[in-house]
Amino acid sequence: xxxxxxxxxxxxxxxxxxxxxxxxxxxxxxxxxxxxxxxxxxxxxxxxxxxxxxxxxxxxxxxxxxxxxxxxxxxxxxxxxxxxxxxxxxxxxxxxxxxxxxxxxxxxxxxxxxxxxxxxxxxxxxx
Numbered sequence: 001x002x003x004x005x006x007x008x009x010x011x012x013x014x015x016x017x018x019x020x021x022x023x024x025x026x027x028x029x030x031x032x033x034x035x036x037x038x039x040x041x042x043x044x045x046x047x048x049x050x051x052x053x054x055x056x057x058x059x060x061x062x063x064x065x066x067x068x069x070x071x072x073x074x075x076x077x078x079x080x081x082x083x084x085x086x087x088x089x090x091x092x093x094x095x096x097x098x099x100x101x102x103x104x105x106x107x108x109x110x111x112x113x114x115x116x117x118x119x120x121x122x123x124x125x126x127x
Contacts, residue, residue: 005113005115005117006113006114006115007113007114007115008115009056009057009066009114010056010057010058012056012114013054013057013059014058015110016047016050016051016054017048017051017058019044019047019106019107020044020045020047020048020051021044022044023040023043023044023100023103024040024041024044024048026096027039027040027041027044027096028040028041030095030096032092032096033089033093035088036084036087036089036097039080039084039087039089039096039100040096040099040100043076043083046076050069051069054066056069066116070114070116073107073108073110073111076104076107077104077105077108077111078104079104080103080104080107081100081101081104083100084097084100084101
């Protein structure tokens with residue numbers, strides 16, 4: 001699900017863990033409405049759990065195929081971008097709204113340039 005295979009799986013994993021912690025920490029430090037903070041904490045925690053269970057170099061349990069993880073990246077990005085508007089905190093929590101939208105766009109960008117076949121099991125994926 002990428003258009004260019006430039007980013008190795010290890011680097012994608014580093015971006016995943018960094019993004020998960022950033023979503024959680026920024027939401028808690030910046031604060032705001034319960035929905036705004038909850039969005040960052042929940043989506044950050046989901047990204048952390050998915051990363052831990054992904055079959056890629058930085059995965060710890062390796063049960064989610066990396067190509068399945070890629071679909072989750074796009075769903076998570078859509079959630080980050082849409083959440084402020086769907087949950088109605090875009091007017092009251094502008095800082096977190098901007099942060100979530102930027103993080104969502106960054107997640108799409110990383111996903112579009114990741115080599116999802118860059119794992120031992122992924123080598124059998126047709127390119």
